[in-house]
Amino acid sequence: MRKKIVAGNWKMNSNLTDGTKLFQQVSDYCNHLPSNQLTVIIAPPFTHLHPFSNIKNSGISLAAQNCSAEPNGAYTGEVSASIVFSSGAKYVVIGHSERRKYFGETNELLKKKIDLALIAGLHPIYYCGELLEERKQNK
Numbered sequence: 001m002r003k004k005i006v007a008g009n010w011k012m013n014s015n016l017t018d019g020t021k022l023f024q025q026v027s028d029y030c031n032h033l034p035s036n037q038l039t040v041i042i043a044p045p046f047t048h049l050h051p052f053s054n055i056k057n058s059g060i061s062l063a064a065q066n067c068s069a070e071p072n073g074a075y076t077g078e079v080s081a082s083i084v085f086s087s088g089a090k091y092v093v094i095g096h097s098e099r100r101k102y103f104g105e106t107n108e109l110l111k112k113k114i115d116l117a118l119i120a121g122l123h124p125i126y127y128c129g130e131l132l133e134e135r136k137q138n139k
Contacts, residue, residue: 007041007125009065009093010048019048023055030059041125043093046079053088063091063125066099069112071119081113081120092117095127 014022023042030040043063044052052062064087068078084092094117095110110126117124 001037003037003039005039005041007043007063007091009043009063009096010045011065012045014045014048016048016051019044020051023048023052023058023060027055027058027060031057033059035059041091043091043125046087049084049087049089061091062087062089063093064089064122065093065096067092067094067113067117067120067122069109069116071116081116081122084117085120085122090123091125092122093127094124097127097129097131101131 008026010019010022023044026040026042033040039061040059041061041063042052043065046064049062049064052058052060064079064084066079067081067084068075070078070080071082072080081092092113094113095105099105114124114126
């Protein structure tokens with residue numbers, strides 16, 4: 001039987017204090033689940049990744065909500081895949097519909113992100129779903 005994955009994207013919600021409380025609640029719940037059948041992944045804000053990675057025996061894997069399409073350099077505000085990996089995350093969300101819509105991310109750009117994520121040792125979670133408007137228009 002394939003191992004199931006449950007992933008939750010926290011988006012731009014929760015400060016570190018509130019996020020830590022929520023993380024602990026999710027962790028307490030996950031500790032009662034069969035880890036050999038289920039992988040639980042959360043994608044909190046970037047600022048939460050390193051602190052959460054230091055919480056031992058949580059039963060939760062961490063994902064970044066994004067990574068840069070550049071390996072490093074003078075890109076203020078960007079976070080490279082290697083920095084994401086060094087923060088303790090094992091996964092990275094790439095291609096979310098909101099990033100495509102609000103930031104104009106293209107398939108070509110997303111391919112660069114996937115390549116860099118893999119080089120850094122991350123597992124990409126690639127979103128290929130459509131926006132609600134697109135679904136309603138059968139696009």
